[in-house]
Amino acid sequence: MPAKLKIKDTREQKNRKLTRKDVKKAASRCKNWGRWGKDDEIGTLNFTTAEDIVAAARLVRKGKVISLALNYDQGGPQGGKTKYPALGRFNPIHMMTRTGTDAYSGVLDHRRIRGTDDIIIMPLQCGTQWDGLGHIMYEDTMWNGYDCRNVTSAGAQKGGIEKTKSKMVGRGVLLDVARAMGKKWLPDGFAITNEMLDYTEEKQRVKVKRGDYLLVHTGHVERCLTKKSWDGYSGGDAPGFAFETVDWLHKREIAGVATDTWGAEVRPNETEDTNQPWHWISIPIMGLTVGEIFHLTELAKDCAEDKRYEFLFVAPALPITGAVGSPVNPLAIK
Numbered sequence: 001m002p003a004k005l006k007i008k009d010t011r012e013q014k015n016r017k018l019t020r021k022d023v024k025k026a027a028s029r030c031k032n033w034g035r036w037g038k039d040d041e042i043g044t045l046n047f048t049t050a051e052d053i054v055a056a057a058r059l060v061r062k063g064k065v066i067s068l069a070l071n072y073d074q075g076g077p078q079g080g081k082t083k084y085p086a087l088g089r090f091n092p093i094h095m096m097t098r099t100g101t102d103a104y105s106g107v108l109d110h111r112r113i114r115g116t117d118d119i120i121i122m123p124l125q126c127g128t129q130w131d132g133l134g135h136i137m138y139e140d141t142m143w144n145g146y147d148c149r150n151v152t153s154a155g156a157q158k159g160g161i162e163k164t165k166s167k168m169v170g171r172g173v174l175l176d177v178a179r180a181m182g183k184k185w186l187p188d189g190f191a192i193t194n195e196m197l198d199y200t201e202e203k204q205r206v207k208v209k210r211g212d213y214l215l216v217h218t219g220h221v222e223r224c225l226t227k228k229s230w231d232g233y234s235g236g237d238a239p240g241f242a243f244e245t246v247d248w249l250h251k252r253e254i255a256g257v258a259t260d261t262w263g264a265e266v267r268p269n270e271t272e273d274t275n276q277p278w279h280w281i282s283i284p285i286m287g288l289t290v291g292e293i294f295h296l297t298e299l300a301k302d303c304a305e306d307k308r309y310e311f312l313f314v315a316p317a318l319p320i321t322g323a324v325g326s327p328v329n330p331l332a333i334k
Contacts (some may be wrong), residue, residue: 018243018271026243027138027285030250034146035287040144041163043133043287048170048211048255056171056312060333066302068258068294068315068330069128077293078126078222079264080230087235092122118205125325129313130168130256130317131283131290133159135326136276138284155322162291165319171212172332174312175200176300178219185219186239188232191266192216194248206309210253214314215332216241217296221260225297233262240266246281249288257282258291258330291330292316299332306332 032306070076076091089115096118103114126132133143134156142148143159150158178186186192203205208214218239224230238261251255257264265278274280282288303309315330317323 003175015084017128020271020276022243022274023274023277023280026246026281028083030246030281032250032285032287033143034270038144040287041159042167043289044253045164045167045255045289047253048167052170052191052211056169059171059310060312062334064302064334066299066332066334068215068299068332069328070293070295072120072127077128077224077230077233078123078233080224080233082232082234085237085253089123089126089234091126092120094118094120097231105325115303122303122327124320124323124327125292127327128293128295128330129281129291130161130164130258130315130326130328131292132156132161132317132324132326133283133287133289134161134166136279136283138280141284143284143287156324157247157322159249159324160321161317161323162319162321163325164317166316168213168256168289168313168315168317168328168330170313172215172311173206173208173212173271174215174217174296174299174303174309174311174332175208176217176303176309177203178217179182179300179304180204183219185223188237188239189266189268190218190239190243191270191286192218192240192245193242194244197245204303204309205307208252208254211316212252212254214252214254215291215294215296215299216257218257218260219297220262221293221295222297228316235262236267238262238267240264241278242266243270243278243281246278246286249282250286256289258294260294260296262292264290265294291328294330302334306334 057268072076072092098117134151137148146158206325317326
């Protein structure tokens, strides 16, 4: 059994704030530009091979399918009080264009078929979603060294989410950091360090490998659902990745990473002069596809019960041409 991790509350460990200089150094260490050629638009998704997918399929033993998505409705995570309303994200607006009442009345009988139709209006990143590689810039540059002006009012001309439509399938690994730390959910401001990721791996007897999709459970969504309030979830303080984990993720050569928080990294951020510094490195520098607002409660419970923290992961983005993000219904299949 792994030795017990002796770590103080990380909110008390920050002896100094990181600076833009630290971000620049990390960019130099973790840069994957050109690794898959000068024209690459999918980044670390290249790490997953056909052999990896075949091996992941063999992890299915009991045929249990667990959805990791929140429902897209007016009760979603954009409904609480938020510090950052200027992001313009709101919960989905669902409207019917043909209803059962229309069918019953026969008003549409001239079409010789009775049915219903509907539409939805929603920001692509308002719920369970993937960040595309055109979502975050490193100063004037996006993934693989492309000029940030490749993302225009017509959408992403480089790194559009549609380029990933045959990806996001492979071995999924859940690291239940909350459980490993002996908590139902981690408190706001709790920074998940490299040491904690290593400890959780050892405790769960699982190893994150090249080409994997890493899911990290903090309990943040579960906390909001339990308290019946999304206040502060969107853009507010939260547990999440410490900035130092960009090196851990880069070294492990994972295909993608997802968490149950709004912004993956710890908030308040560890920098004063750079907002969301972990994003500056993970997406435009590493080319890492990042998932957010995943609902990991049921999966965490199932993994704790059967002691199996690996599974077939299937979560393709919607192939929306030029999009910089996408809603998704991620599936863990065990």
